[in-house]
Amino acid sequence: MSVVAQAQESHLETFARFEEGAAGSDLGWLRSIRRSAMARFSELGFPTTHDEDWRFTNVAPIAETPFGLARVGGVEFTSRELDRLRVPGFASIRLVFVNGRYEPKLSRLGPLPAGVKVGSLAHELAADPGSLDEHLARYADYRNDAFSALNTAFIEDGALVRIPSRTVLEEPIYLLHISAPGTGPTVTHPRNLIVAGDETQATVVEDYVSLDGEVHFSNVVTEVVVGENSVLGHYRIERESGQAFHVSTLRVEQGRASAVASHSLLLGGALVRNNVHPVLAGEGSDCLINGLFMGAGQQHLDNYMKVEHASPHCTSRQFYNGILDGRSRGVFHGRIVVHKDAQKTDAKQTNRNLLLSEGAQIDTKPQLEIHADDVKCTHGATIGQVDEDAIFYLRSRGISEASARDLLLEAFAGESLEKMKEEPVRRHLEGLVRQWLRRETVLEGAR
């Protein structure tokens, strides 16, 4: 048996054990979803670079590793350790997951407006599963995507957010996912479900961090359902360790006249795949897909966008900026699909990249599939180095070369960060970006 087949087999074995004791194992509909997802994963197997959607990303390191499910419990945090890990500023609504499992003691849930539900999916599967059937696993495509299939087979815990119609959530909902690796390679399959009713407003921040240690794999799926005339902001921060594999899929279903902003910041992880897949299902809906990825060392950061215009008069804007140093590699694959009836679509895509070293590499690929005839779709990509004329200009005013470089990189990163409206998140991310740049400066001096 090949290494890949063995590793795949280990997922199957793990599944058999998991299924027996998992939350909601007594629910027929869930059991059938889990099983068909597992069956589908077995059929699909992990993708290879022959697969068009994975041309630039070789997932062999994931496919070849026999992961065991990350252990639950037994990882203790002091509040000080937690404070060090989390993004500060989210005082009231904070859900903490350790190895994929909700930790009530580390979390805070309120006060919340009437009817708002924020909590653990596993808890909901035990307490009120009837309400989940309608949306859970109805959007993320586990029939064609192996990672979503694997996640769906292992659906158990993650965040559940339910916002009743005509409700405005002033405070962002902060989801902190901490991986605490064990002795061997471990995997978690966090599953988040966010259902926002009509005329709602909310912000959800997903933050992935890990403690030092062994190889681990976060295989995340987040499904977001946004009702009519609603506004939703979503942030994904990936800052796991250099031992982390991270594949996450954000699948957003947008109702009529809804406005969604998805922001991603990829800083951490060894091999990262960031799938963002909004479907503009309702007429006149709008989405902003904004991201920043910064790679160094041997990191591989892949951004796969699939923006589906399924209704008329919808607008989408994609802005992704990449900064790559060392021997890191970045990917931006921006797919725009315009369905036959989606007339008056207005879609725009921009990907800008800075390569800081000879060894850094970027693959950028726009892909337009347009089946309607009255649409406006534009795309543009740039790949370049730091502007030496700008460096000289700044230096000629007394600013040191190192500061000039930092300023230019901060400004480039700032193009993405300034689109992030949530103040505490943006401020924290600005700090993370500066830290990243400083580390580079230190490395530069050490060479």
Next chain:
Amino acid sequence: MLSVRNLHVKVGGREILKGVDLEVAAGEVCAIMGPNGSGKSTLAQVLAGQETYEVTAGEVLYEGQNLLELNPEQRAREGVFLAFQYPVEIPGIGTAYFLRAALNAIRKHRGLDELDAMDFLPLIREKLKLLEMDDALLSRAINEGFSGGEKKRTEILQLAVLEPRLAILDETDSGLDIDALKIVAGGVNALRDPERAIIIVTHYQRLLSYIVPDTVHVLVAGRIVASGGRELALELEEKGYGWVETEPESAVPAPA
């Protein structure tokens, strides 16, 4: 203040400056005129520290120190300022932030306290007024989307804020309408000071009607071919560069 001696400079293997000699004293306003391709901008850029130019021979002394040994930021901190012929657009960095960072880098070098945003604001407002510029400029990114005239004016604004000892203006007048030219000239004249030298690099005589130079040098094909006072500029205007190009040694004696 500045002594350029037998300066030879290559760009991409081609020799552009072929032995330039130039003396500029404190308090002096010195004009360097010359036709296109004579090496005027090369000289300005080399003095500011542009590293794409290769100095193959000669020396440059600035206040007694070897200027060529200093990197661009050290030169700026020592009081050298170049107003760029083509100011660089830098998206994402606010003009006010940039100016304060630059001023503080220089102040720090001089052992002065750094200015915070509150202290800086009145200072920059005063300089904006001098150049008849709007406050809105401060929140815009450096030169981004500026008109040609706005860019040139912003260079002089920087000059006014940074108060260098040696200011080099590289074709600051080109592309300006007469109103903008007068404002820019007014800004420069306000900075004339016995402790400060100003080098005006220009193709045309026009700016020199508003900023009257003490000395005029004519640079042709990488060499200073004529030097004199204000009247030399007028003569050039009248007769064209052909006059000095054909009779480099005889018409006006070069300085010893």
